[in-house]
Amino acid sequence: MYNTVTNNRIGMHYAQYWCGTDAKGDSQYSSSDGGSTNLWTMYSVVLPALKEIQTLNETATDEVAAANQNAIAGVFQIWVYHMLTDAFGNIPYSNAITEELLPTYDDAKTVYTDLLSKLDTYQSQLNPANPSFTTGDVIYNGDVTKWKKFANSLMLRIAMRMSNKDETTAKPYIEKAIQAGIIETNDDNALFPYNGNATEAFPFNNIDRDPVQFVVSATLIDYMKEVNDPRLPQFARTVGNVYKGSPYASGENNASDAQIFSLPSIKVYNPDFPGIIFTASEAQFLKAEAAARNMSAGGTAVTFYNSGIEESMTFWGVSADSTTAYSARVPFIAANWKDCIGTQKWLAFYMQGMQSWHERVRLDFNKPDGTPLFIAPVEGSLDPSVTMVPNRITYPTSENNTNKANKDAASQAIGGDTKGTKLWWQN
Numbered sequence: 001m002y003n004t005v006t007n008n009r010i011g012m013h014y015a016q017y018w019c020g021t022d023a024k025g026d027s028q029y030s031s032s033d034g035g036s037t038n039l040w041t042m043y044s045v046v047l048p049a050l051k052e053i054q055t056l057n058e059t060a061t062d063e064v065a066a067a068n069q070n071a072i073a074g075v076f077q078i079w080v081y082h083m084l085t086d087a088f089g090n091i092p093y094s095n096a097i098t099e100e101l102l103p104t105y106d107d108a109k110t111v112y113t114d115l116l117s118k119l120d121t122y123q124s125q126l127n128p129a130n131p132s133f134t135t136g137d138v139i140y141n142g143d144v145t146k147w148k149k150f151a152n153s154l155m156l157r158i159a160m161r162m163s164n165k166d167e168t169t170a171k172p173y174i175e176k177a178i179q180a181g182i183i184e185t186n187d188d189n190a191l192f193p194y195n196g197n198a199t200e201a202f203p204f205n206n207i208d209r210d211p212v213q214f215v216v217s218a219t220l221i222d223y224m225k226e227v228n229d230p231r232l233p234q235f236a237r238t239v240g241n242v243y244k245g246s247p248y249a250s251g252e253n254n255a256s257d258a259q260i261f262s263l264p265s266i267k268v269y270n271p272d273f274p275g276i277i278f279t280a281s282e283a284q285f286l287k288a289e290a291a292a293r294n295m296s297a298g299g300t301a302v303t304f305y306n307s308g309i310e311e312s313m314t315f316w317g318v319s320a321d322s323t324t325a326y327s328a329r330v331p332f333i334a335a336n337w338k339d340c341i342g343t344q345k346w347l348a349f350y351m352q353g354m355q356s357w358h359e360r361v362r363l364d365f366n367k368p369d370g371t372p373l374f375i376a377p378v379e380g381s382l383d384p385s386v387t388m389v390p391n392r393i394t395y396p397t398s399e400n401n402t403n404k405a406n407k408d409a410a411s412q413a414i415g416g417d418t419k420g421t422k423l424w425w426q427n
Contacts, residue, residue, distance in 0.1 A: 001083065001354060002192075002203045002275045005034040008214060011353020014390055015346070015360055016374050018214040018264065019246045021257040027249035029390055029419060030382035036396040039087055042080050047097050050077045068132035068144050071125040075151045078115050078122070079277070082158055085111045086358050087393050089423050090410040092403075102403050105410035109424045112162050116155060116173050123151035123180065139190055139277070150190045153182040153278050156286050161362060162425045163293065175296045183283045186315050192275030201271035211269055212258035219374060221245030221262060223367065224347070227329055230322040231313065235350055236262040249377030268351055279315060281348040282355075284308035285341055292337035302332040305341060312348035330368065339365045343373060361391055361426055385420030392423055 001007060009026045012018040020026045053073040057066035084091045085108050092103035093111050126148040133142040140146040159173035183189065194202040201207055216236040221243050224232045236243055239262055246261040267273065288304035291297040297304065306327050313323040332340050342365025349356035360374070367373045376388050383390070394417050399407040411417035414424075 003038045007353045010035040015356035016219045028377045028382040040396045065131040071122045074122045089414045119155045149183045152177040152180045189279045190277035196271045202273040205271040206269040215246045215261035218245030230318045231316045234316045281312040285345045305332040340368045385418035390419035
């Protein structure tokens with residue numbers, strides 16, 4: 001997920017956080033097959049490894065610990081499939097990690113409902129009173145209580161993402177996840193830890209040099225300046241003592257842009273910057289949306305909205321006083337909840353390019369005052385199926401060589417294998 005192509009050239013561009021200096025066509029949606037291919041390796045690397053945990057546990061001597069290990073591996077499989085179906089739409093699922101050499105593609109809506117059902121089962125199987133992993137769990141160090149919160153939080157995200165199109169199915173899962181207990185504070189964030197060792201560092205880091213392939217967009221910097229957002233120094237650097245963003249997808253390829261516009265901050269290029277999987281800020285904004293939709297969320301939308309801001313500020317190291325002042329500048333407006341939550345969630349999602357992009361197309365939000373936040377690429381889109389922002393990425397070309405018939409059937413089922421094809425949960 002934090003591969004340079006997947007996160008930086010797709011996610012961070014499509015969320016309109018960054019622009020490229022070496023390949024501005026990425027901001028015009030001409031990105032190569034690299035991001036698709038990288039994500040697709042989850043089928044050959046990640047998913048088989050997670051399934052192997054469950055297979056090995058069939059002969060485990062400690063059946064009590066094995067039960068929690070299997071559930072944890074299952075939860076993370078759900079996370080992987082969720083990433084895949086939100087990137088592509090219909091995907092191999094029901095017979096993907098089997099002996100089947102040519103797996104069929106499942107309908108994305110069917111995948112969604114099965115993911116929720118399985119998550120419900122896994123979270124109920126997680127028992128904090130019993131042991132789980134003693135080694136190898138770099139995310140929660142075998143803490144079953146935290147894994148249970150993550151499972152419920154993931155259930156909340158998936159159900160909310162489908163709520164515009166199938167609230168009947170989504171609502172019970174949303175309310176159940178909240179009631180069962182989700183990630184509430186940054187202490188329970190799901191983060192993949194990187195460190196300063198070259199082989200274990202954040203994939204896009206400044207160990208050997210200062211990366212200059214990307215500059216921060218004017219979309220992000222101008223809005224943060226507009227509301228005097230105290231996270232700006234954590235997101236971007238100054239140029240000549242000022243923050244200056246690049247108009248999204250303007251001009252030609254020009255490495256000198258790195259001297260003209262603000263680079264991403266040193267913080268987000270640190271070798272030990274974490275791979276963000278799920279944070280308390282996202283969970284609070286999801287609860288705010290549930291309350292705004294008149295679902296049972298255990299509190300009010302304004303309370304959860306402010307909590308989402310606070311958790312994000314804490315994550316980025318902003319003081320409590322600055323957070324309080326900022327919250328007063330960006331108040332929650334119930335009649336315009338989608339724009340308020342959408343904008344603040346977008347800011348809180350910084351560095352989570354793929355998730356931010358998915359939420360951008362789902363909520364289709366503006367600034368809280370109703371004026372547009374995002375712009376179309378200044379020099380226009382290079383993809384004929386897209387004007388404003390892609391809805392998905394295309395299937396990897398390798399599928400034409402290995403599973404063409406099933407890939408073609410999936411492409412036809414979703415309405416065409418283009419970046420402009422909408423996912424099933426979009427309006």
